[in-house]
Amino acid sequence: MKLKIISKTVWILSIVSLFTDVASEMLYPIMPIYLKNIGFSVVLIGILEGFAEAIAGLSKGYFGKLSDLKGKRVPFVQFGYLLSAISKPIMGILPIPIWVFISRTLDRFGKGLRTGARDALLSDEANPETKGTVFGFHRAMDTFGAVLGPTFALVYLQFYPENYSFLFLLATVPGLFAFFASGLLKEKTRPIPKKEEKVSILAYFAYWKDAPGIYKRLIVGLLIFGIANSSDLFLLLLLKTKGAQDSFVIGIYIFYNLVYALFSLPIGLMADRFGLVRTLIFGLFLFCSVYAGMAYADTSFEFYLLFFLYGLFAAATEGIAKALISNIVPESDTATAIGTFAGLSSISALLASYLGGLIWFYSGAKFMFLFSAVICLGVIVYFARYSDAFDLKES
Template identity: 35%
Template sequence: MGEKEKKIFGVSRNVFLLGIVSFLNDMSSEMIAPVVPTYLTEILGISKVVSGSIMGLIESLSSLFKVLFGYFSDHFRKRKLFVAFGYLFSTIAKGALAFVHSWWDFVTLRVLDRVGKGIRTAPRDALIAESSEKGKTGKSFGFHRMMDTLGAVAGPLAAIAILELLKSLPLETAYRYLFLLSAIPGLIGVVIVILLVKDKGGEVKKKVKGISALKSRNLRLFLVVVAIGALGRYSYAFTLWKAEELGFSVVQGLGFYALFNLIYALSAYPLGTYSDTFGKKRMIALGFGIAALASLAFAYARDFYTLIAAFVLYGLYIAIEDTIPRAYMADLAEEFEKGTIIGAYHTVFGVFVFPASVIAGWLWQNYSLTYSFIFAALMNAIAMVLMAFVRE
C-alpha cells in the first residue's frame, strides 16, 4: 500500500470500503441468522442433534472452499473478482429462502450461502492484508471485524423491528418476508465491491519460487491449536437455545444476540490495533482463556445477569479469535501466498467446527446443554495452554 494514500478512520480506502461491504452483508446475514435455530426446531420440527449438526455443517462447509479460492486469487492476482462473486452468491441464496417449502430446500440454500462465503473470505482477507500499512495488519483486520460486527448488531435489531411490524401474520409467513428483505443490504454491498474496491495483487510482483510458510513447523503447530480451539467453537445457535432454556422469548434472545455482537464490534478494532504492539500470539492465547470462561458462564447460567455476563465474554472471545489469527497468518505468509495461507487457516478451522457442533448437539440431547458448554471450555483451555509452544 502506498504510504501517501489517504487514510479513512486510520485505515486505507480499500480496507474502509471492504468494512462497509461487510457491514451490509453481515446485516443481511444476521437479519435471518438468529431466527434459524427456532425455525429449525419449532417450524420444521428437526431434532436437537440434527439441528446442531445442520448448524455446524453450514458453518463448516464455507471454510472448505477458502483455501482453494485463496489459492486461485493468489494465482490470478485478482482478489476482487472472487470477493464480488462470493458476496453475490450468498445474497441470492439468502433472498431465495423466502420461496422454499421444505427443510431440505432450506438447508441447501443455507449451504449455498456459506459456499459464497467460502469463495470470498480468503481473497478478501488477502486484499485487506495487501491494502494495509506494514506492521498494522491487526489494526486493519480489527477495523474490518468491527464493521462486520456492527452489521451483526444492526441485523438482529432490524429483524426485531420487521417481526414486530409483521406480528399479525403467521410466524412462518413473517419469516419468509424477513428472508426476502435480508437480500437488500447484501445487494448494495455487491455494487460497492464492483464499482469502488480496487485490486492490489497486481502491485506485488509474484515470486517464481519461494519457501512457503506452510513448511514452517511453527505455522503447522499453530494450525493444530486452531483445530483444537475450533472443537470448542459451538454455533451461536447454542447460546440462543440456552436463553430459550432459561425461559426467554425469541425476541429477547435476539436482544441477547445483539448485545453479544455489540461487544464484539466495540472491542474488535481496539483489540486488533493493540495486538500489533502487544503481540498477536499472546492475544490469541488470551482469547482462548476468555472462551473457556464464557463457556463455563453459559454452562452454569441460571439467571439473567449470569447469562448477560456469558454473552459479554462470548463477544470478547469472538472479537479476538475472529480477528487476530487472520492478521497473524497474514504476517507469516509471503506476498505470493497470502490468499492460500489465510485460506488454510479458515479451512482447518472450518473442518473442526463441524464436529464441534455435532458433539455439542449430542451432549445436549443425551445429557444437557451444560455438558455441551463444559466440553467447549475444556477444548479452549487446552488450546490456550498449547499456544505457549507457538513462537511469536
C-alpha cells in the same frame, strides 16, 4: 491511530462486509427458532451448521489458492458476495429442510469464495505493525452490521410476530447493496506464477508440506480449539430452552454483536502493541470462562454478563488469528495460507457442531458447554507454551 492506516480499499471492504452482515444477521438469531418450527431437531441443526461451515471452509481453501495463482482478488470478492445475497430468499420461499440445506450451502459457498481473496486484500493494505489495527477495523465494521441486522429483525417481529418468511426476502436488499458496493474495488497488478498449476478442491492442502513450522503450530492450536467452538446457534438455543422469549434472544444477540463491534478496533490496537498471540490467548481465556459460565447461568444478568465477555472473546480472536497468519507467511501465499487454515478448520467446525448436538442430545446442554470449556483450557496451555516463539516471529 493515524487515519492513513485505514485506506480506501479497507473502507470499501469494511462497508461491503457491514451490509452483508446486516443481511445475514437479520436472520441468524431467529434461525434456531425458525428451524425448530419447520421440524429440525437439535441434532439436525448441528448437522446443518457443521455441513454449511464445512462447505465454507473447503471452498475458502480452494478459492484462496486460485486467487493466489491467478494474481487476482476482486472477482472472487464480488461473486462471493453476490451468491450470499441471492441465497437469502430461498429459505423463506421454500421452508422445507432440503431447501434450507441448499440455501445455507449457497450462502456459505459464497463466503468461501470471497474470504481468502478479501483477507489478502486487507493484508496488502497493512504492514506487520498495523495488521491488528486493519483487521480489527474491518471486524468492527463487519460486526456493526451484526448489530443493525438483528435490531431490524427485532423491530419487524414486534409488528409481525412469527412471520419469519418475509424477513428472509427483506434480507436480500442489504445483501445486493453489498454486492454493488464491491464494484468500487480496484484490482492491483500482482505477479502471476510462471508455471501454470491445476487446482483441485483439496489441492491446497499440499501447502501444509511447505508451510513454515510456526504456521503449522498456530494452525494445530486453532484447529483443536475449533472442536470446542460449536455453532453460536447452540448459545441461542440454550436461552430458548431456559424459557427466554424471542425478543430476549434477539436482544442479547444484538448486545453481543455491539460489544464485538465496539471492542474489535481497540483490541486490534492493543494486539499491535502487546502482541497478537498474547491477545489470542486472552480471547481464548474469555471463551473458556463464558462456556463454563453458560453451564450454570440462569438469570438475565448472568446471561448478559456472559454475552458481554463472549463479545470480547470474538473481538480478540477472529481478526487477530487472520492477522497472525498473514504475518508469518510470505505475502504471495497469504490467501492460500488463510484458505488452508479455513479448509482445515471446516473439518473442526463440522465435528464441533455435530459433536455438540450429540452431546446435548444424550448428556444435556450443561455437559456440552463444560466439555467445550475444558478443551479450550488445554488450547490455552498449548499456546502459552509456544508464545515466545510466536512473539519472536512477530517482532
